[in-house]
Amino acid sequence: MKFHYQQAFRACILLAFSTMLFSLHWTGEIKKLINPKYDHLSIAAALLFLLLFLVQMTRIVSFTHKREQHCQHCCSSHDHGTSAFTTRKFLSYTIIIIPILTGFLMPAQILGSTIADKKGGIMMLTKQQQAKIEDYVTSNNTAVENIYDHEPDPVLIDGRKEMKENEYELLRAELAKKEKVNMTEEDYIIYYDEINNNIAQYIGRRIQLKGFVLREEEFAENQLVLSRFFITHCIADANIVGFLSDFPEAITLEEDTWLEAIGTIDITEFNGAYLPVIKIEQWAKIQEPETPYLYPIDVFITS
Structure with missing residues (x-):
């Protein structure tokens, strides 16, 4: 009988991956990393690592005569976990271990806000909206009318919430009639x-929303962005959404402070781009929400 240390080490790696994933679910920390829609996939991965660990356990100890008989029929390059520990193996194990240690x-x-700045912050918002709003401003700065002939594209990618197409259209139609827009999580x-x-249809409407403070150097003292992170799959693809906001007390608020605010929708020019802006009338500091991220919604096309 022979004990294979490398095989035992590999078993420990598999067990560590499984334990890490189960721990993230147990503590709820997994919500900070992935879209909740993929919870079942990460649990499946944890179970798979556990199964592989159990299989690997059978390779830790072997009987010499059985091993020699088997080796007569296998390729000479096959690694039974008993070959010398080379630099190549060291690098391979290091690459695998780093995610475990960080986890x-x-x-x-x-x-x-730090990540938002690295991702472009306000520049992301200006690029998203410049093409949509510029035609409105150049044609008529005061009229409040719907200038778009096309409907907004429904969100169709991997979302937390599911909705039929007719439900989606009904929600949009109801929004157009509301005097006050309440930006709930859902x-x-x-x-x-x-x-x-x-944007033209909603200028002058009141709006209530939550977000964290994002500020950039080129902002005026009375400006900040009430921001949220929008996650499709995981935090690696996180994007900033939110509204430029305008109110006198903005300069007194630190970045990453969470606010709930009520204001009026307007339009403004920022660095050559036209953006919707919220003229804040009431605001209050709040605790960071338990689930601070936003996720897309599955809209099922019905015939």
Whole structure:
């Protein structure tokens, strides 16, 4: 009987991956890393790693005569976990171990203004809206009418919430009639898309929303962005959504402070691009929401 140390080490790696994933689900930290829609996939991955660990356990100990008989029929390049520990193996193991160490030693963090700045911050918003709003401003600066002939594209990609096409259209139609737009967690992305695609229709409407403070150097003292992170799959593809906001007390607020605000939708020019802006009338500091991220919604096309 012979004990194979490398095979035992590989078993430990598999067990560590499984333990890490189960731990993230147990503590709820997984919500900070992936779209909740994929919870079942990460649990399946944890179970798969556990199964592979159990299979690997059978390779830790072997009987010499059985091993020699088997080796007569296998390729000479086959690794039974008993070959010399080379530099190549060391690099391979290091690449695998690093995610495990970071998973256990570095707690998951909520994305904030620092990441938003690295991703472009306000530049992302200006690029999203410049083409949509510029035609409106150049043609008529005061009229409040729907200048778009096309409907906003429904969100069709991997979302937390599911909705039939007729339900989606009904929600949009109801929004057009509301005197006050309430940006709830469930409806935020639908309303955000609708407002930005049809900004003229919503100028002068009141709006209530939550977000964290994002500020950039070129902002005036009374300006900030009430921001949210929009995640399709995981935090690696996170994008900033939100509204430029205008109110006198903005300069007193630190970045990453969460606010709930009520204001009026207007339009403004920023660095040559035209953006919707919220003229804040009431605001209050709030605790960071338990689930601070926003996710897309599945809209099922019905015949």
